Amino acid sequence: MKITRITSHVLQYDMPEVLGYSQQYYDRRTTHLVEVQTDEGMTGWGECFGPGNVAVANKSIVEKVIQPMVLGMDPLDKDVIWHKVYNLLRDHGQSGMPIQALSGVDIALWDIAGKVSGLPLHKLLGGAHRNSVPCYGYGMMLRDEPVDDLARRFEDEAAQIKAMGFTATKMKTGFGPKPDVKLCEAVRRGVGDGFRFMVDANHAYTTSDAFYVGRALEELDAYWFEEPVAPEDIDGYRELRAGLKINISGGEAVFNRWAWRHLLENRGLDIAQPEVCALGGISEYLRVLALCHAHFTPVVNHVWGSAIAVATNLHLLASMPALPGGLHPWEPMLEFDTTDNKFRDDLLTVPLEIQKQVKANNGRVTIPTGPGLGVEPNRDFITHYTIDG
Incomplete structure (x- = not known):
């Protein structure tokens, strides 16, 4: 099995009220989903931490930086993939957004491993x-x-x-x-x-x-x-x-x-x-x-x-x-x-x-009992809330 594509889906909507924490107020909810596809039709889902424009920036890291590094690799080689990406990004960020981007990809690979084995995470x-x-x-x-x-x-x-x-x-x-x-x-x-x-x-x-x-x-x-x-x-x-x-x-x-x-x-x-x-x-x-x-x-x-x-x-x-x-x-x-x-x-x-x-x-x-993460997102929902960026 080989990785054929990695796609970021950045979703967003206007919240019903403005909320905040000690650093800022925000009026939009954002989430960044990562989809890893394979040549055998198996798909895994992950998520990257980071709101708003951080999610948009992480989308570029996932698709433009990490994806080319791992295309064609076996998604079950999770640890090999993790260290290859980390080592190649070490000079450009040992923390923060590059690692957030890697997080979403890695979670999706574990989801695939569970689906291949038929076992929950x-x-x-x-x-x-x-x-x-x-x-x-x-x-x-x-x-x-x-x-x-x-x-x-x-x-x-x-x-x-x-x-x-x-x-x-x-x-x-x-x-x-x-x-x-x-x-x-x-x-x-x-x-x-x-x-x-x-x-x-x-x-x-x-x-x-x-x-x-x-x-x-x-x-x-x-x-x-x-x-x-x-x-x-x-x-x-x-x-x-x-x-x-x-x-x-x-x-x-x-x-x-x-x-x-x-x-x-x-x-x-x-x-x-x-x-x-x-x-x-x-x-x-x-x-x-x-x-x-x-x-x-x-x-x-x-x-x-x-x-x-x-x-x-x-x-x-x-x-x-x-x-x-x-x-x-x-x-x-x-x-x-x-x-x-x-x-x-x-x-x-x-x-x-x-x-x-x-x-x-x-x-x-x-605890979910289905294979992998045990959940599947609704693609129509994703399409409806996906933003450009």
């Missing part, structure tokens, strides 16, 4: 340690409005997410330390005492400001403090982990095993959050997972994107061994964006229906 990875995973719902995105108004909105939204049946919830911050603490207090009021909530700063703070917010989060009994400082500031991560009682999490913007090795050896994380659609795909994710577990650092995958990304992560979470093990081991969770996302809810021929599962199954989501 989690079987290829060694089997399922669990047949379902708990799911947390994130929301409470930033809006360009007064903080007091936003706090009231956050309180109501947090209560709604809890009522949907999710096992935990996560909010965004980014207005500055003091107003952000007000928002966090509102979320705690919304979910009540004893319900797990997390805070995602998207690297909004200096280390000193992160300490201010982190101490407030300790008082609110928040579960983790995500990306408090810039991903490059690994010493800041170490200082925060040593000085705060709250779990420090991060890693969605950390690429490849070498960057992860540096972060983990510096002992900066309580919880690692690798993004499979960004760090190099499933092949590299497995190496990063091994590094995390070698450092006894539990993993909760970062999940953002379409149903392809969600399905991929369900398999990865199913195949993740318990750390450290025992009768009642620590368990990973599926991250789920509760804001409007047609590319997650309506993309597939058979929808995953995550929210319906959460409500019916006490906050848990089952």
